[in-house]
Amino acid sequence: xxxxxxxxxxxxxxxxxxxxxxxxxxxxxxxxxxxxxxxxxxxxxxxxxxxxxxxxxxxxxxxxxxxxxxxxxxxxxxxxxxxxxxxxxxxxxxxxxxxxxxxxxxxxxxxxxxxxxxxxxxxxxxxxxxxxxxxxxxxxxxxxxxxxxxxxxxxxxxxxxxxxxxxxxxxxxxxxxxxxxxxxxxxxxxxxxxxxxxxxxxxxxxxxxxxxxxxxxxxxxxxxxxxxxxxxxxxxxxxxxxxxxxxxxxxxxxxxxxxxxxxxxxxxxxxxxxxxxxxxxxxxxxxxxxxxxxxxxxxxxxxxxxxxxxxxxxxxxxxxxxxxxxxxxxxxxxxxxxxxxxxxxxxxxxxxxxxxxxxxxxxxxxxxxxxxxxxx
Ligand SMILES: Cc1cc2nc3c(=O)[nH]c(=O)nc-3n(C[C@H](O)[C@H](O)[C@H](O)COP(=O)(O)OP(=O)(O)OC[C@H]3O[C@@H](n4cnc5c(N)ncnc54)[C@H](O)[C@@H]3O)c2cc1C
Numbered sequence: 001x002x003x004x005x006x007x008x009x010x011x012x013x014x015x016x017x018x019x020x021x022x023x024x025x026x027x028x029x030x031x032x033x034x035x036x037x038x039x040x041x042x043x044x045x046x047x048x049x050x051x052x053x054x055x056x057x058x059x060x061x062x063x064x065x066x067x068x069x070x071x072x073x074x075x076x077x078x079x080x081x082x083x084x085x086x087x088x089x090x091x092x093x094x095x096x097x098x099x100x101x102x103x104x105x106x107x108x109x110x111x112x113x114x115x116x117x118x119x120x121x122x123x124x125x126x127x128x129x130x131x132x133x134x135x136x137x138x139x140x141x142x143x144x145x146x147x148x149x150x151x152x153x154x155x156x157x158x159x160x161x162x163x164x165x166x167x168x169x170x171x172x173x174x175x176x177x178x179x180x181x182x183x184x185x186x187x188x189x190x191x192x193x194x195x196x197x198x199x200x201x202x203x204x205x206x207x208x209x210x211x212x213x214x215x216x217x218x219x220x221x222x223x224x225x226x227x228x229x230x231x232x233x234x235x236x237x238x239x240x241x242x243x244x245x246x247x248x249x250x251x252x253x254x255x256x257x258x259x260x261x262x263x264x265x266x267x268x269x270x271x272x273x274x275x276x277x278x279x280x281x282x283x284x285x286x287x288x289x290x291x292x293x294x295x296x297x298x299x300x301x302x303x304x305x306x307x308x309x310x311x312x313x314x315x316x317x318x319x320x321x322x323x324x325x326x327x328x329x330x331x332x333x334x335x336x337x338x339x340x341x342x343x344x345x346x347x348x349x350x351x352x353x354x355x356x357x358x359x360x361x362x363x364x365x366x367x368x369x370x371x372x373x374x375x376x
Pocket of ligand 1: 028030031032033052053054057058059060061062063064065066067068069070189190191192218219220221222223226241242243284326327329330357358359360361362363364
């Protein structure tokens with residue numbers, strides 16, 4: 001094999017390395033999931049490369065999210081989403097504690113504000129319990145007022161295990177741990193194609209060829225296209241965009257506050273999340289879009305957000321909101337279709353694909369990585 005140029009993430013230096021014949025695993029994609037997989041694999045005696053096309057790690061979906069550590073309320077019991085979320089929640093807090101990544105276990109309230117919403121809240125509670133989500137209780141209006149004086153509701157699901165995390169810091173800490181155990185974390189390396197060679201896979205990358213025995217496809221929105229390089233054409237990702245607005249004044253809230261999910265909404269409904277800096281954010285909403293790369297500010301949504309916020313929190317004026325960016329979900333379910341589970345699939349032998357890793361992918365990342373590592 002010839003030499004290739006690698007850009008090492010840790011110091012961004014360009015180094016001339018000889019492509020070792022014996023690369024055991026290449027992880028494609030340096031979002032939170034790819035970094036978690038590289039970290040898990042680096043604990044074993046395997047040579048690991050992580051290839052990320054952007055100039056840094058976690059610049060796509062993994063840094064354009066709410067940074068919420070979910071509890072596992074919303075997904076069908078026994079699904080991969082539910083299992084990896086409940087398990088990943090605990091793993092994530094433990095990791096952040098030992099790695100010094102900023103997080104806060106804020107807790108969360110999911111509100112029923114009308115009598116009509118009460119059955120939806122009860123169903124959510126039953127579903128979450130069946131999924132094994134810990135630390136849940138149903139609380140009445142008086143308890144809501146004690147927990148979160150600015151917020152009103154008839155009843156709420158109180159989730160003690162929900163919280164917030166520095167998603168970018170978390171992603172980097174995983175890559176850093178992997179690199180410290182010898183994994184090669186390479187940014188600016190786009191995978192362009194793949195071909196079988198003597199039982200291995202020869203990747204064509206923008207930094208040259210790389211041969212590997214095993215591949216993990218953690219390409220986020222690009223995962224179906226990467227699967228296509230291996231002759232696997234099962235999936236299509238739909239781009240479902242979510243925008244955010246920040247509240248000018250935020251000091252009032254201590255917990256995350258969500259409306260109860262309405263059947264048919266591809267998101268969770270516009271909700272209130274908190275930043276580690278004390279800021280309060282509204283969103284994301286959920287809208288299918290044609291262009292996953294278009295992140296033009298959606299200022300025109302200000303009044304829609306103000307109306308949704310007012311229903312959730314009491315009067316919020318449009319002037320109280322500052323536009324605060326957007327993210328794009330990688331959805332396997334198209335417009336109007338029921339949500340589907342995360343996909344973790346091996347095909348052909350030795351190539352593992354992670355597809356449809358929308359929310360709660362940040363929370364679930366360490367659990368998915370443990371699962372992948374067992375299969376590699
Ligand atoms: C609006 C929004 C809010 C969310 N909120 C939450 C939340 O609060 N909590 C939660 O748990 N989850 C949340 N999520 C979900 C979470 O952000 C994702 O599940 C998670 O970031 C997915 O990580 P990933 O590594 O799979 O994908 P990405 O972060 O997209 O990483 C994939 C990487 O692969 C790279 N790549 C693609 N193609 C190639 C190629 N050919 N060669 C090399 N590299 C390539 C990309 O550049 C990218 O960096 C949210 C998502 C969105 C959109």
